[in-house]
Amino acid sequence: MASLDPSTDAELTRRAQSGETGALGLLLARHQASMRAVAMSLLGYGPDAEDAVQDAALTALRRIGDVRDPGAVGAWLKAVVRNGARMRLRATREKPGLDGLDHLPLDHLPLCAHEPPHPERLIEQHAMRDWIWDAVEELPPQLRLVLMLRHFSGITSYQEIAAVCEVPVGTVRSRLSQARGKMARVLLSTAAQTHDDASALTEDSRQEALETLQASERGFLPREISELWPAEAEMVGRFGRPGERVHPTPVMRRMLAAGVRQHVRHVVASRDITIWEMDVTNPAGATDPCPPTLAWLMLRQNRRVRTLRVVFPEPAR
Structure with missing residues (x-):
């Protein structure tokens, strides 16, 4: 027309x-x-x-x-x-x-x-x-x-x-x-x-990512963060066993104990889908190093995380 x-x-x-x-x-x-x-x-x-x-x-x-x-x-x-x-x-x-x-x-x-x-x-x-x-x-x-x-x-x-x-x-x-x-x-x-204002949602999500990583390195999640990761939240894919529900927190602790550190690179956020892209550093001499980049893909309901899948993108060619 x-x-x-x-x-x-x-x-x-x-x-x-x-x-x-x-x-x-x-x-x-x-x-x-x-x-x-x-x-x-x-x-x-x-x-x-x-x-x-x-x-x-x-x-x-x-x-x-x-x-x-x-x-x-x-x-x-x-x-x-x-x-x-x-x-x-x-x-x-x-x-x-x-x-x-x-x-x-x-x-x-x-x-x-x-x-x-x-x-x-x-x-x-x-x-x-x-x-x-x-x-x-x-x-x-x-x-x-x-x-x-x-x-x-x-x-x-x-x-x-x-x-x-x-x-x-x-x-x-x-x-x-x-x-x-x-x-x-x-x-x-x-x-x-x-x-x-879409930037406000993205910035809130970026701040949540930073606070989640910082808090996990200290060994505990503050209440405002832990409320977003309720007991029914689960990891699926590479870090979870088929048929078994795995909460993200102990998995993050295992990665930290292995010396793996993540750094927020990019955040994509809608109301119920969040993607945190991370750069990864491994400890010197790691025998089974984590890939250099990964992404957290979260499905949410009322902001609370229901499902987390950790994704390892293919390296850029």
């Missing part, structure tokens, strides 16, 4: 670059038909074309600030779709993240020479974080989990996500496709609304 907003593309782009979510929503709605036409011309009618459009919309959230010519944003959006569609056609292996722009010609996308920052930092720079996370919270938990892992954590390959979620790779693909589709629809429908 055509936008009724009389603003030019250039005006909407500048407003979006200054952090106005409604302006970006209008841009995406205005150019949705032409973006879909590009995708269908390369991928044909079907879910792949829809996925390419949805990926492009999510990519625009991250990189709208990189548009050099605001008046040509329509061409930029179509180039994002075209590039993503071509990547789908020629891909020989999975590539993680909200991708689609790294291989565009430089006249479409000004890339910095240094390593690109983490997706969440890009989102924060563009003042779109709260809008995005409100949309993430609208997803059902199963869809939210795969989206958070794929796009906001270091656990990004389909194989890793499948192992974490204990589902086949095909199910991961299906859930990601559903999640992106729902995200795109929610973002367009909520662009002009006010949104909760």
